[in-house]
Amino acid sequence: MRILILVLSVLISQNVMASPLKLNYSLFFGYMKTMYKLDYQYVATSFYLVEPSTGKQCFIKQAEIVVDDKREPVEFEKQGKLMPFYSDQHRKDGAMIEVQTVNNEACALQVTLMAKESELSALPFEKLVNISIELEGVLRKNAGMVGKYFLPEFSGLRFKLVTPLSADVVLPNGYQLASNGDVLVGNKILSTTDLSKEFPFAVARITPWIAK
Secondary structure, rough: HHHOOOOHOOOOOOOOEEEOOOEHHHHHHHHHHHHHHHHOOEEEEEEEEEEOOOEOOOOOOEEEEEEEOOOEEEEOOOOOEEEEOOOOOHHOOEEEEEEEEEOOOEEEEEEEEEEOOHHHOOHHHHHHHHHHHHHHHHHHHHHHHHHHHHHOEEEEEEOOOOOOOOOOOOOOOOOOOOOOEEEEEEHHHHHHOOOOEEEOOOOOEEEEOOOO
């Protein structure tokens, strides 16, 4: 199910190949269609190219969408992020996205459901509650009517910090520190904290916290 890809942020292209990497546009379209229908304010589905063995982002040199002999540029951020446009016609035409990486390494596509980067500069708990609601809403929408009953537990929010914390840091009551340095905040804390209170750390990324 597509939902598992979003939940676990796993690699789509397990059979990696040397650059240029060729990816079916319909894969991107499916995720973008969900976000287009929901029209959520705070969350987005993002597409990254990473090295399968390390998870490090691959630097992108060029990205194009290809239909037969026609090519159009695809927007990207050099440090691994693809930003394809939304087009049902390209999906119907069987378009492919071809990506040339800077170092010609073998990369794979990683799909990540996350809060929009534009929403990270100020994080009162009122916004965090809305982010949590929207993240869970996307997960359930992608799971479909039957799949939603098999979803892993949506425990709250996972925060990647701008400056990682040391293992001996004293966190606010109810917060947890993951093994990779992320801060985990559960739904109960989100729902009971003063909504005007600001999250106490500078944040680089917010993703779902999924219980294993």
